[in-house]
Amino acid sequence: MGKITPRSEDFSQWYLDVLREADMFDYGPVGGTIIAKPYGWTLYENMKDALDKRFKDTGHVNAQFPMFIPQSFLRKEASHVEGFSPELAVVTIGGGKELEEPIVVRPTSETIIGDAYSRWIKSYRDLPVLINLWNSVVRWEKRTKPFLRTMEFYWQEGHTAHATHEEAWEEVIRMLNVYHTHGVEDCAMPSIRGRKSKNERFAGAINTTSIEAMMGDKKALQAGTSHDLGQNFAKAFDIKYLDRDNTEKYCWTTSWGMSWRFLGGMVMVHGDDQGLRLPPKVAPIQVVIVPIFKNDTEKSVVLPVADRIFAQIKASGIRVKFDDREETPGFKFNDWEMRGVPVRVEIGPKDVDKNSVALARRDRPGKAGKSFVSQDGLVEAIRALMEEIHASLHTQAEAHLMGNIREANTYAEMKEAVQDGWALVPLLDDPAVDAKLKEELQVTNRNFPLEQAPGEWKCVITGETVHERALVGKSY
C-alpha cells in the first residue's frame, strides 16, 4: 500500500491519495477524463440506486435521450448558448465525412428535451411531465480532479413540465429536498438548502437552488442543483399546451441534477487519515470478515466457523466479503480501513470457543470501536451497528457543518469568519457584490439559505438594506 498524506498537511493530496489507494479511479487517456474503477463505480451505482428510488417515490420515470445535439439547438435559448458554448465538444466528422451541421456532445439536455416536449405535450391532460435521465455529459475541461471536476461526468438530469409556475416551483423545491434527504439518509451527509445568487444561476434559469455541503477542509461543495426555468425554454422550443379554458399556454419547466461530484463530496466529508469512511447504506462492501489464526491447527478450527458466519450474513442480503487472502490480519485491517468498510468481523480460536466474534466499527478507531458479540443473532447485531455508524457519521458531519458557520454583520467579521469556515452574512443579491467577494476574499456566495430567521440587515458590501443573509465561503 502507498502512503496517504495527512489531511491536515495537504487536503487535496490526501483526497487523491485516498481515491488512489482505495482503487476508486484511474486517469483516462484524454485529458480531463477519468476511469471509474469497480470500487468507485459500485459506490456510485449504490448511490444512484438509492436516489433513483426517491425519484420514483415522487412520481418520476426514467427515459434516455441521445448524446448528440445539433449545434443549432443550443442557440435557441440566448443565455443557455452563452453559458455553454465555451465548454462544448464538437463532432465535425461522421462516417468518414465532414458533417454539414456540426453536432455537440450534450453538456446538459434542456435543448433536446425542449424540442421533444414541444412534440409530446398537447393538452393540460399531458401535464405534468416528470422525466429523469441517468447519463453522462461533457463540458470541456482539462484540469482533472477525480469525480469533482472531469470533462465527462456521470449524473442524472431531471426535466419536468408543468401547467403553472406554482407547480413548477413546488417541483424545484421537492427535488431540492429529495437531494437533501438523499444526502442525510443515504450518505450521512448534511447540507444547506438555499437559493443561488443571480450571478450563480444556471444558464437559462430564472432561479437556481442548491444544496451546499461542507468538506473536511471547510470548503463548500455545491452538491446538487434544482432550477426554475420559468418559460424560457418553453418559449425557445415552443412547448405549449391547450388548457381547460381552450387557450394555448406555454408550459413552465424545471431541471435538476446531481452528479458523481456527490461521491467526491462524501469522501471529503467522512474520510480520515486512515482512508475512506463509507456510510453503510451505500458502501460497496458493508462487512468484511477477517479470520485470525497463527497456525494450521487454529486455521482448521477458525475457517469452518468463519465460513458459516459468512454464509449467514450473505444470506441476509448484507454486502459481505470474506477476506481469505494470505496476508497478515494487520495488513487486512489497514486495507479495509483504507477502503472505508463500515464493519469488520474478526474471528479467532478464542471466539470460536466462546461462540462470539469481535466487531470493529470503522467510524471509531481502536478499542473504543470494538465490541464482542455472540454468534447467535449476529446479523441483527450488525444491522443495528450499521444504523449506529450511519447516525454517528451524520452527527459528526453535522457538528462540523454547523460548528463552522459563523454569523457576521460587518465586512471585517465576514473576512475573519471565512478564514476558517463559512460566514452567514447580510448580502445584496447583485453580481457586483459576488464579484467583489471573489476578488477581495477569494470566496463566493454559496446560497441564501431557504430556512433562516427573518430580519433586516445592512449588506456588508453595499450598505443597502437586505432581508436575508447568505452563506459565504471558499469552495470547490
Next chain:
Amino acid sequence: MGKITPRSEDFSQWYLDVLREADMFDYGPVGGTIIAKPYGWTLYENMKDALDKRFKDTGHVNAQFPMFIPQSFLRKEASHVEGFSPELAVVTIGGGKELEEPIVVRPTSETIIGDAYSRWIKSYRDLPVLINLWNSVVRWEKRTKPFLRTMEFYWQEGHTAHATHEEAWEEVIRMLNVYHTHGVEDCAMPSIRGRKSKNERFAGAINTTSIEAMMGDKKALQAGTSHDLGQNFAKAFDIKYLDRDNTEKYCWTTSWGMSWRFLGGMVMVHGDDQGLRLPPKVAPIQVVIVPIFKNDTEKSVVLPVADRIFAQIKASGIRVKFDDREETPGFKFNDWEMRGVPVRVEIGPKDVDKNSVALARRDRPGKAGKSFVSQDGLVEAIRALMEEIHASLHTQAEAHLMGNIREANTYAEMKEAVQDGWALVPLLDDPAVDAKLKEELQVTNRNFPLEQAPGEWKCVITGETVHERALVGKSY
C-alpha cells in the same frame, strides 16, 4: 390510438407501428439517433437489471470508462481499426479550439480497456480481471430502425483478461450461456448458440460466438456476441503478467456484448397484431387493474374494492397499475393489450358480490384467456399466472424457432428452405462461401451451432468435406 399494420401485411411497418403506439420511442434530431421514451426505457432497465444480476452471479463487477478515445488508440490493432474506421464520430473541436489530436466517441471499448489493463495487470495474482460496462457507443449510421439499428446504442460490454487461452475460452462460452439463459428465463426468447464464420468475426477477434434468435417474420437476429480476442489486444496494448514461473506472459482477453437490440428482438418475437406481448419478468407493468361500472352507484361499489386489491398487489412487489382514466373499459383493454401488459384484472359489481375478479392473460386472446378467481389469494394466483404466461410465450417462440429450421443437404434444398425460415446446411467456413450466399440468395451464415450431431457432409457450395453444419437465413 393509431392503426397497427397487420404483421402478415408488412412486418417492418408493424414493428414501427407497435413501438409508436406503445409509446416506446421517438426519433432524435440527429439522423440515426432515437429517444427511448419512459415505457421503452423502463423495459430496457428491467432487462438490464436481470442481466446485470447474472453477470454478478458469475463473478463480474461493473466499472465505467470514458466515452472519448484518442484516435491513435484504434490504430494499434490492425483489423480493429480497419473494421471501425468507417463508422467513427470524430470530435475535432473542444472548448472552442481545434484539437491537436482528434478524439473518437467510442464505437466499443477494447482499445481504451486494453490500455488500462496494461497498467492494472502486473502478476498472475491480478488475474482474471472480470469487468463489465453499461454504456452507449456510437457507430455512424443514418438509417434508423428503432432499437435494432441506431447510430448511438445502449448496451453492455464485458472485458476480461485471463492467464491462459483455456480460461479465456471458458469465459467466452460462459457469457454466451448467460446471454442464452437471460433470453430464455427472463425474456422467454429462445436462441441458438454458435460460432460465427471467419467472415463474420468481430474486428480483432480470433473467434466470435453468437446467439441467434428467430423473429416473427422468420428472419434471424444476432442477439448477443461473445468474442475470443486471443492475444491480439494483449499484444497491441502490452497487457502482460508475471507468471508463477517468473516469466512475463501476454494475457488472453475476451469481450462480449448485448445491446438494446435485444429489446427490439423481444418485440418481434412475441408481438402480435394487437401489439406488444411482454414477458412478465421484464414488463414495466405486469398487472393492470380495470374497474368496470355503468353508473355512479356501481362505481361506488366497485372502486373501494378495486383500490383494496390494487394496494394488496402493490404491496406484494408486483408492478401494478390502476387504470382510473375516464375512458370505456373497451378502450382500456385495447390500450393495455397494445402495450403488452401480461395480466389484466377486471372487477365489476358482480365480481364484488362474488368476492372474485376476472383475470385476462395477454398471451391468449378472448375467452380462452379469461379466468375467474377469488379475491382471496389473488396475489398467489397472479404470480402463478405470470409463470404460466412466461412458459407459454417461451413455448410458442421455441416452436416457431424449431419449426422453421429445416435440414438441407443440397444447394437446391437450402435455397428452398431459406425462402421461409432457416436452413441447417453443411458449409465450409470460408469468406468466399459467405459472399456467395449473400450474392445469390441474400442470406447469411448465422452461425455454426455449438450443439449439433457429429457427422460428415459435403459443403453445398464448394463440395468440400465438412464436419459441421451452419444455420443460414435472412437476417436483420
